[in-house]
Amino acid sequence: MSVCLIRNVRLWIEAEPVLSDVRIQNGRITEIRPAEGTGLSCSDADTVIDGRGLLLIPGMIDVHIHGADGFDMMDGTLQSMDAVSRACARTGCTSFLATSVSSSMEDLLGMLASVAEYSGQETGARVAGVHIEGPYLNAKRKGMQNERYLRHPDANEMAAILEHAGSLIRMVTLAPELPGGMEMVSFLKERGIVVSVAHSDATYEEAKEAFQCGASHVTHCFNGMRPIHHRDPGIVVAAFEERHVSVQAIVDDVHLHPAIVRMLYREKGADKMVLITDALQAMGMGDGTYQFGGHRVTVSQGVAKLEDGTLASSTVTMNEALAKTVRAGIPLRDAVRMATETPADVLGMPAKGRIAPGMDADLVLMDDGFNVIWTMVDGHIVYSSEHE
Template sequence: MNTAAELIIVNAKVVTLDSTIESGFVKVSGGRIQSVGSMDSLSEADRSSAAELLDAKGSWLLPGFIDVHVHGGYGHDFMDGTQKSLEGITHFHSQNGTTTMLATTVTASREAIDRVLESVDAFTRREGGMPHAKLAGVHLEGPFISPKWPGAQNPSFIVPPQSQWMREWIAQYPDLVKMMTLAPETDGALELIRLLSEQGIVAACGHTDSTYAQIVEAVQHGLSHAVHTFNAMKGLHHREPGVVGAVLTQKSISAEIIADGHHVHPACIGLLLQLKAPDQLLLITDAMSAAGLGDGDYSLGGLDVVVKDGVARLKDGSSLAGSTLTMVDALRYVVRHTGTSVELASRLASLNPARLLGLEETTGSITAGKMADLLLISPELELQRVWVEGRLIR
C-alpha cells in the first residue's frame, strides 16, 4: 500500500460541498484532508514541504464513491462468506472508484446470512485494516420481502419479517447492520421497521407489493429509503400510486437508482432527478459477481444467471439479476444520458450515501478534516487515480 507522508494534488478541478474550484489544490496528510483551496492560495512553503506533489492537469478531483447496494464483483459474491471473496470484491470495486461500500446479502437461509455477518465482522476488524475499499457494514436485502416481487431473489427463502432475528444480529454484531430491505406490507414488517429505526438502521422498501397508503404508514414507523427504485416494486398508477408513487412524493424517502441503461429508462431517471435530487437520490451498482468479467453463466443466491452483452438476467429470462455496473460507469451514464452535471452526479455517488449511513462527518465530500477518500477523473470521465484514506490504491 502506498502511504505518502504528505501529498498535495495541484491544478485540479476540485468539487467541494458547495462549489467547484476550477484550479485548486488539496493537501493530504495522515490519511486526512488537511486543506483545500485555489492554486493562488497555495504557499511556496507548502509546495516545497510536500513529500509528493501531483499535477492533476485540470482533471476532476471528486470524493470517493460510496455504494450502499452491491452484491459482488470479479467472480466473488458476499454470500460466499469468505475473507477471500471480501478481499476480491473490495479490490475490484476500489479499482473502479468505490472507496466505501456495504456488503449486500440476498434472500437466503438464516444460516447463510449468519455466515455473511460473521465474515464481514471479521474483515472489518482485521489486523492492519482493510486494504482496498472499506466495508462500512452490511445491507440485508431480504429475506423479508414479497413473494410477488422476488426479482432475482430466491423465493424458496422468503419468510415473514422476524424481529427476533434482527435483535439477535444486533446483539451479536453491534453496529454492523446498516440497512435492511423489506416489504412493508407483510405481517410483522411495521414492528421490524420501528426496531430498525430505533437502532439507527436504515429501513428500506424493496421487492414489495405495498400500496401507496401502506408505504405512507411505514414512513410513520421509520421507513426512510427505497432500493433500486422502479425495479421489483408496485409501479405508478394514477388511481393507485403504489410504491413508486410513494417514493416519488414522500420527501422523507431517499431513493436508489441503477443507472446502467438497462434497469431504468433515462426519462425515469430524469423524473427522479427532478423530484429527489439533490439530496435524496443515490447512485448504486447492485453489482453481482459477474461485474468486471465477460459474458457467461453465473449464479446469484442459488439462481442461475446468464450475462449477455453485459446484462445479467435469470437464466429463465424472468428478471434482471443485479448488474455488472461499477460506480464510475454509473456516474458517466447519468452525466452523458441525462444531462446531469458532474458536480450533481458526484453528490449522488458520494455525499448522499454518506449521509444515509451517517458517515458525512468523516467522508463523502472534499472537506478539511475528512478522510482523504479521493478520485482523480479526467475531463472525459476516465478514472485516473483512487486514494482511500490517503493511500494510493490505483
C-alpha cells in the same frame, strides 16, 4: 506526520470547477487553495502528486453491491471480501456496504462473520457495514431473490441477527406490507438502522405508513415494487411525497430508462437520490454464466438475467453509473453528489463524501471519460491505472 500534496486538480469550490491544490495530513484534508498564483507550498510534503488538470471528486460510496470479479460476498470468505474491496477501488468507490441476498440463516451468519473479520484489513475500498436485502420480502415482487428463503418479518430472528452482527448492519431492505412488517420497521429504526423498502407489493397507503413508522429509503427504485398507476400510485409516488425519503437508482441503461432517471432527479433532487451498482459477481468479468442467490444467471451484453428473463442485479460500476447519469442529462456536480455526499449522509458518515478541510482523504482522480486514474483511501493511493 504524513503530508501529501495534490496539485493542479479540478474541483468544485463554488459554482464551477477550479484548478486547485489539496493538502492532506495523516489521512485528512487540511487545506484547499486555488492553484493560480502561489498555490500551496510543498516544502513539508512527503508526497507530491500532479493532478494534470483532471477532475478530483470525493470517493464514491456504494450502499448496494453483492459481488465483483467473480466473487460473491455471500461466499463468506475473506478472499471474496478482498476481491470486492479491490474492484470497488478500481472503479472509484472508496466505501461500500456488503449486501446480502435472501438465504439460509447459516449462510447469512457466515457472510456477517466474514465481513466482521475482514473489516480493518481492506486493501482497497473500506467496508462501511452490511446491507441486508431480505429475507423479509414479498414473493410477488421477488425479482431474483430466492423464494425458498422468503418469509415474514420475525423480530426475534432479527434480534438474533443483530446480536451476532453487532454494529455491522447499516441498512435492511424489506416489504413493510407483510405481517409484522410495520413493527419491524419501527424495531430497526429504533436501533439506528436505515430501513429501506423494496421487493414489495405495498400500496401507496401502506408505503406512506411505513415511511411514517421510520422507513427512510427505497432500494433500486422502480424495480421490485408495485409500479405507478394513476389509480394505484404505489411506493414510488409515496416516496416522492415524503421529503425525508431517499431513493436508490441503478443507472445502467437497463434497469431505468434515462427519462426515469431525470424524473427521479426532478422529484427527489441530488440530496435524496443515491447511485448504486447492485452488482453481482459478474461485475468486471464480462458475459458468461454465474451462480447468484441460488440461481443460474446468464450475462449477455452486460445484462444479467435469470433463465425466465428476470433481471438479476447489474454489472455496472460506480464510475460507469456516474457517466451514464451525466449522459442522461443530470448536471455533473449533482451526479457526483448522488454517488458521494448523498450516500454518506444516508449512512451517517459525516467525514465522507466531500472535499473540504477536516474530511477524510477518500478521493478519486478521473479523466473526462470518467475513467479512474487513481483512487485514494485515508490519504493512501490504493489503486492506480498506471500500475495495472
